[in-house]
Amino acid sequence: MGLITLSEVKPGLKLGNDVHTVRGNVLFQKGKVILPKDVEVLRAFMIHQIDIEQERVGTNGAGTKAATSSSGEKNGDRTGKGSIAVSAPAVSSLHEEYEKMVGLTKNAFQSSLAAELPVYELRTQLEALFVHLKQYNVLTFSPRVMQEHDYVYHHAVLSAMTSYQLAQWMELPSKDWMQVAFAGLFHDIGNSKVDPQILHKPAALTASEQEEIRQHTKYGYQVLKQAKAINEGARLAALQHHEKVDGSGYPLQLSGTQIHVYAKIVAIADIFHAMTLEKIYRKAQSPYLVLEQIKSEAFGKLDPAIVNVFIQRSTQIHNGIRVKLSNNQIGEIIFSDRDHPTRPMVSVEGTIINLMQQRQLYIQEVIG
Secondary structure (H helix, E strand, O other): OEEEEHHHOOOOOEEOOOEEOOOOOEEEOOOOEOOHHHHHHHHHOOOOEEEEOOOOOOOOOOOOOHHHOOHHHHOOOEOOOOOEOOOHHHHHHHHHHHHHHHHHHHHHHHOOOOOOOOHHHHHHHHHHHHOOHHHOOOOOOOOOOOOHHHHHHHHHHHHHHHHHHHHHHOOOOHHHHHHHHHHHHHOOHHHHHOOHHHHOOOOOOOHHHHHHHHOHHHHHHHHHHOOOOOOHHHHHHHHHOOOOOOOOOOOOOOOHHHOOHHHHHHHHHHHHHHHHOOEOOEOOOOHHHHHHHHHHHOOOOOOHHHHHHHHHHHHOOOOOOEEEEOOOOEEEEEEOOOOOOOOOEEEEOOEEEEOOOOOOOOEEEEOO
């Protein structure tokens, strides 16, 4: 290994150690192969020297030890951006299992007032769906097809997936994961008892209509009390997911530790997917803007520790992702500051745009 100056940095060199910004954030990880655009990034961050491996990565068989250091790379399973390539069949399987889950959820919700919830059948399909969870990215996943009036079922399944993943990120015991998924899936099941004309009304609700909507939390708890194979935490999530940590929520004005952790998790998933899913009367919002709004809600409304985990983990894997900015420019995320993960640096046709500095711009859409 050896240190070289920025003027000596050439594409194809492999990093011998992590490269850090002056604030201590990891800019590039050890083992990364330097690409042409990376030289500009190093210059933008005023990195004066880097530690590289002595051998140079090539394609002619000389000095290629690093290129064949793992079985995945030997088999050509990595992309030019240094990330694992997701095969089309895996993504297809995720969508297929997701669509089956939406169908089962629709049938279960529509019959919930007259029949017992088919919890075991729903659990079996959730398990089949979670086999493909590694292909699920909360910021980029969207249904292939969504009928206008099926919004509630898509929202339920997405909330289940995100709640399950968030429970893992929070390192809750594994026995909680499926119950948290049920909490996400069933949190709005009380809406089945709400007048559909009120539930789907595109105009502003009257005070009495708002009160009727709020009853869905109590209705949901009542429905789930009769259901087998779900625990009290999942039932309480239906009752409490609109409670706020400062006591300003409903229906019981609970605060802080009075609110079950499942409900705190589901509250975040509920808000995120409600704002990023297309509705009949409202366009889907930018997932990055929604994350910023959720972060602002963390001050007094949502659990700030859980919000922090959600934002940090959902954004940390996005270097190399292509995005559309609010000015319609297409670029690629090249660096995310852990202190401001919703405001990364984006490379647009060779120009680096720092969204922390250019606050008028934001990521409108994640392209993939």
